[in-house]
Amino acid sequence: MIPSIQKNQFIDSVIRNNSDNTAKESYLKDAKEIISEVKQFGDKAVRKYIAKFDGDAPTYFEVSKEEREEAWSKLDKSLVESLQKAAKNIQSFHEKQKNTSRMMEVDEDIISGQLYRPIEKVGIYVPGGTACYPSSVLMNAIPAVIAGVQEIVMVTPVKNGEEISPILAVAADIAGVTKIYRVGGVQAIAALAYGTETIAKVDKIVGPGNAYVAAAKQLVYGDVGIDMIAGPSEVAIIADDSANPIFVAADLIAQAEHDVNARAFLITTSEQLITKVNEELRKQCEELPRQDIATKSLRDKGASVLVDSIEEAFYIANQLAPEHLEVQLNDPLSYLPKIKHAGSVFLGHYTPEALGDYFAGPNHVLPTSGTAKFSSGLSVDDFVKKTTYLYYSEQALREASEHVVNIANEEELEGHGKAVLKRIGG
Ligand SMILES: NC(=O)c1ccc[n+]([C@@H]2O[C@H](COP(=O)([O-])OP(=O)(O)OC[C@H]3O[C@@H](n4cnc5c(N)ncnc54)[C@H](O)[C@@H]3O)[C@@H](O)[C@H]2O)c1
Ligand SMILES: N[C@H](CO)Cc1c[nH]c[nH+]1
Ligand SMILES: [Zn+2]
Secondary structure, eight states: OOOBOOHHHIIIIIITTTTOHHHHHHHHHHHHHHHHHHHHHTHHHHHHHHHHHHSSOOSOSBOOHHHHHHHHHTSOHHHHHHHHHHHHHHHHHHHTTOOOOEEEEEETTEEEEEEEEEOSEEEEEOOOSSSOOHHHHHHHHHHHHHHTOSEEEEEOOOSTTOOOOHHHHHHHHHHTOOEEESOOHHHHHHHHHHOOSSSOOOSEEEOOOOHHHHHHHHHHBTTBEEOOOOOSOEEEEEEOTTSOHHHHHHHHHHHHTTOTTOEEEEEESOHHHHHHHHHHHHHHHHTOTTHHHHHHHHHHHOEEEEOSSHHHHHHHHHHHOOSEEEEESSSGGGGGGGOOSOSEEEESTTOOHHHHHHTSSSOOOOOOTTGGGTOOOOOGGGGEEEEEEEEEOHHHHHHHHHHHHHHHHHTTOHHHHHHHHHHHTO
16 A cells, blocks of 8 residues: 655655655745735735636635634534643643743843744634644644734635535634634635735734645745745654554545655555555555545555664665654653654554644644755744844943954954944054
8 A cells, every 4th residue: 555665765865855856846836926926916816826726815804703603502512621631731832932032141231132922913724625623723822822922813715616614614713813714725825825805914924724725835035024835734654563554544544545645655664564554455445535636645655675784774764854754663752762853753552643743732833855954843933033132331332342343344344443442442
């Protein structure tokens, strides 16, 4: 069910091609065209592209207060309870990430410090093309609320202008979302980045999405902030003979069912495990409602890689820098020092990624396509800016003046030196 790939070939083809440049170019090209039209024609272009990709455009983009209130009565109590429990775990994990402004007083003549200030307006993208993601509402909005963001605007696609799924509206209320717009895809990213007649521009856009959404975020970066490239999901599972093939297969499928472009990899020292996992994949896919998506993803984008040692498995995983890394080995905590690059790590035989996707606390908006080498999962830090500040007394400036002037002269920026000398009568 997943192709076996020789380790050297895996490194050459899969890892070197992590961001699949040809495909990326085509997503960027399509996204660029939509963005430029939304920039020029506002809501009219947003409607045009909703009609093209998602059917009839909704009469009003914004989800009304009444719709949001009604949504609560449409949901099963136990589902609301599960969402609230998940929200609580996510909140308590992210609360601990919060940094506060601090002063680093050097002495009474010199004061320096750092202010943490929330971003004012944030747009959160909640995917909705082929699945509904209330968990992504919580993961996006809760850290923003903790950071102190005042305006959290959520965008998500609906099919044929229909009402938003009640669970998304309830999740938005639980998490503290200010406004919801029934708009998704590239057109939603463009509307948030540049503003339209009905959708106000934000300062930063966060959240996961398909390859078009990821490309759109990349293109608007600079005009607005973005969190990271959080595209089609990935998992790499490192396992040996101690792993249960049923669990391994289930976790590969859990990733593959997201998207035909999702990537699920098994890196193992056990040839026998590969055989058993493939048998399991066949069995488990048969009962899966999204078996078409999962089997295509496993067949076209998945791989199993046989390695000589666990050391080698971690070497390959670090080169890959997967969004999710599962360590299905005994004594899993002892392997933490070996992990250099991964969005989020799941340790042991009883910690499926699905636990983190929905419930446990760490964020599920994570860097994909190898970008975990230089970026991190969504956190409270994504919603704050840091501003440094400085105070010098006259005496302190006098003592520093010689050094500042020396460096200014070397840079041939005499005006800089003068800005010091004028104050101390030099
Ligand atoms: N990395 C993460 O943290 C993370 C978390 C959750 C989900 N995900 C990923 O989010 C994605 C969700 O994808 P989805 O498609 O279900 O929903 P989505 O909301 O991301 O994308 C759907 C939208 O894509 C647009 N679109 C579709 N075809 C297009 C085309 N040919 N050209 C331009 N735009 C087009 C449409 O406007 C549609 O509304 C999956 O890939 C999943 O793996 C990632
Ligand atoms: N696996 C996704 C992150 O890549 C998160 C998610 C949401 N719902 C289910 N899974
Ligand atoms: Zn998932």
